Amino acid sequence: MLQVKNITFSYKKTPILKDLSFKVIAGEHVSIIGESGSGKSTLLKLLYGTYDLNDGQIFWKDEEILGPKYNLVIGPEYMKYVAQEFDLMPFITVSENIGAFLSNFYPKEKQNRIDELLEVVELKAFKNILVKELSGGQKQRVALARAIAKQPEIILLDEPFSHIDNFKKQSLRRSLFKYLKEKNIACIVATHDKDDVLPFSNRMIVLHATSIMENDTPQQLYKTPQNKLIASFFDEFNIINDDFVYAHQLKVVDKSDLKASVIQSYFKGYCYLIEANLNGDAVFFESAIELKQNQKVYLSISK
Ligand code: ADP
Ligand code: MG
Secondary structure, rough: EEEEEEEEOOOOOOEEEEEEEEEOOOOOEEEEEEOOOOOOOHHHHOOOOOOOOEEEEEEEEOOOOOOOOOOOOOOOEEEEEEEOOOOOOOOOOOHHOOOOOOOOHHHHHHHHHHHHHHHHHHHHHOOOOEEHHHOOOHHHHHHHHHOOOOOOOOEEEEOOOOOOOHHHHHHHHHHHHHHHHHOOOEEEEEEEHHHHHHOOOOEEEEEEOOEEEEEEEEEHHOOOOOOOHHHHHOOOEEOOOOOEEHHEEEEEOOOOOEEEEEEEEOOOOOOOEEEEEEEOOOEEEOOOOOOOOOOOEEEEEEO
């Protein structure tokens, strides 16, 4: 279990994170979300022991994770960290990069392990290509494979799919997160993408204004978001009668008390997102058909 106990950290004078505490159990998948600059990357770096804390302690099991003041080599053996800017060895192949930290003592087993990892990150066809010839997204996949090569007990991923296009992203994250669950590897993922979180995370930690604003299951936070920051992370939303109502929970009906005038329709694929004016405020809802500007509609909330 990872235990974060009352940690405080600042790069300069102003604290970036203040008095944070949380736990992550073995094999658990925890997402860290928060606006850009809220300290997600800093938190992951602290968990890895990159910097010395101003205050507090971090433990994995009974072992304290200490910063550079106490350690020559940063990062404990049982933990892997994939930075937002990953660093690979450009002049050797994909396979060699992935196998860089594996023992050469059993060449056959090593090759099998590399093949298994190439499969997880869907890079089999690129195994003999030099890393310098890869795209950003392909490099990110090599970095992920290298991080799980030695089966850490816990892995820290900083926006792991940020360079990967939509064609690959869906299947890659299923494959990676499934692999981590099967091997009971705890993972902490900093992200701003709800699709990284909702289908996979056991828990979500929301960072805001140097603190943990929420620490709960995605199901709970999605169903009853307590504030705009959290609601907006999940979807387009409205506040109607002091309640959070997602766009898809607002439907066009024949008659209701909520009469709106259409401003614009945005095609979303499976539906249109409609922006409308409801008593002077903008509202968003979904409609199967495109609606014309100034068209009057009645809306009803169905949760
Ligand atoms: P996030 O990953 O959530 O976008 P970061 O952890 O990167 O946020 O940054 C949190 C805050 O710390 C920001 O205000 C950023 O400017 C500051 N910061 C990040 N890295 C450094 C650094 N090396 N030196 C000084 N300030 C930093
Ligand atoms: Mg970041």
